[in-house]
Amino acid sequence: MAQWLDAEVVENYAWNQELFSVRVRTTPFEFVAGQFVRLGITTEDGRVQRAYSLVNGPDAEVLDFLVTRVEGGKLSPLLHHLQPGQTVQVSQPPSGFFTLNEVPDGDSLWLLSSGTGIGPYLSMLATDIPWQRFKRIHLVHAVRHTSDLAYRAQLEAWEQSHAKQFNYVPVVSREDCEGALRGRIPALIESGELEAAVGDQLTSDAQVMICGNPDMIKDAKVILDAKGLPKNLRRKPGNVTVEQYW
Numbered sequence: 001m002a003q004w005l006d007a008e009v010v011e012n013y014a015w016n017q018e019l020f021s022v023r024v025r026t027t028p029f030e031f032v033a034g035q036f037v038r039l040g041i042t043t044e045d046g047r048v049q050r051a052y053s054l055v056n057g058p059d060a061e062v063l064d065f066l067v068t069r070v071e072g073g074k075l076s077p078l079l080h081h082l083q084p085g086q087t088v089q090v091s092q093p094p095s096g097f098f099t100l101n102e103v104p105d106g107d108s109l110w111l112l113s114s115g116t117g118i119g120p121y122l123s124m125l126a127t128d129i130p131w132q133r134f135k136r137i138h139l140v141h142a143v144r145h146t147s148d149l150a151y152r153a154q155l156e157a158w159e160q161s162h163a164k165q166f167n168y169v170p171v172v173s174r175e176d177c178e179g180a181l182r183g184r185i186p187a188l189i190e191s192g193e194l195e196a197a198v199g200d201q202l203t204s205d206a207q208v209m210i211c212g213n214p215d216m217i218k219d220a221k222v223i224l225d226a227k228g229l230p231k232n233l234r235r236k237p238g239n240v241t242v243e244q245y246w
């Protein structure tokens with residue numbers, strides 16, 4: 001049975017009209033970067049709860065969640081309205097296996113995300129682990145509009161501070177965006193544009209993590225499998241580790 005902690009909202013930051021970061025303070029707890037908790041809000045019909053990845057690193061004092069407001073959704077519109085000082089509930093213990101503990105060693109680490117699926121990677125990159133384990137790290141963030149590129153300044157700062165080790169590749173599908181690729185991740189892998197953009201290759205030395213929406217994940221898995229990069233299973237380690245959001 002999950003236990004619930006009360007958490008106080010300290011900030012609700014809008015990246016645009018649908019995308020926001022809810023920051024909350026609660027009793028500190030341990031988690032592995034990449035894990036998620038459930039956020040809950042009590043309504044007349046009882047508690048509404050959904051899973052959200054922890055975006056902050058494990059040492060941070062404030063918990064950070066990157067959320068899309070889903071039109072007609074039960075919980076995300078309520079989270080969107082939260083104001084500083086209000087309370088939200090956080091489930092314990094944290095859950096999930098989408099962590100670097102589950103990823104075999106390799107030369108390069110490819111972190112592929114769509115939308116809010118970038119969250120777990122921000123948490124991982126806030127720790128020493130990926131920087132120590134992988135010679136090259138490529139983070140790909142696919143969104144519809146330029147304003148969906150949350151945490152871009154942080155990612156560009158890492159690109160500067162780890163110039164030889166880290167590439168941040170924004171991908172925008174619905175408009176041209178300076179410094180970003182145009183399109184969808186599966187097509188950019190298939191055409192070789194993604195490899196060309198980072199100057200690296202998706203070979204058997206690569207470990208790939210994919211997080212975000214179901215269609216992107218399904219299509220990317222098929223293409224990676226065809227390139228000889230199979231899904232990573234506990235009993236049969238492979239190259240591709242996946243977290244699907246809905």
Ligand SMILES: Cc1cc2nc3c(=O)[nH]c(=O)nc-3n(C[C@H](O)[C@H](O)[C@H](O)COP(=O)(O)OP(=O)(O)OC[C@H]3O[C@@H](n4cnc5c(N)ncnc54)[C@H](O)[C@@H]3O)c2cc1C
Pocket residue numbers: 036050051052053054065066067068070072073074075076077096116119243244245246
């Ligand atoms: C492990 C895990 C981690 C997750 N982490 C995050 C996170 O960090 N940030 C985040 O925003 N979401 C995350 N999600 C999704 C989140 O749990 C909710 O599903 C989402 O916020 C919608 O909840 P809702 O109650 O507003 O909508 P619901 O009432 O549950 O759903 C309404 C409808 O919208 C669809 N839907 C759900 N999410 C989306 C979406 N993003 N875009 C379009 N349609 C959608 C559903 O299939 C359903 O048909 C995660 C899900 C999982 C399983």
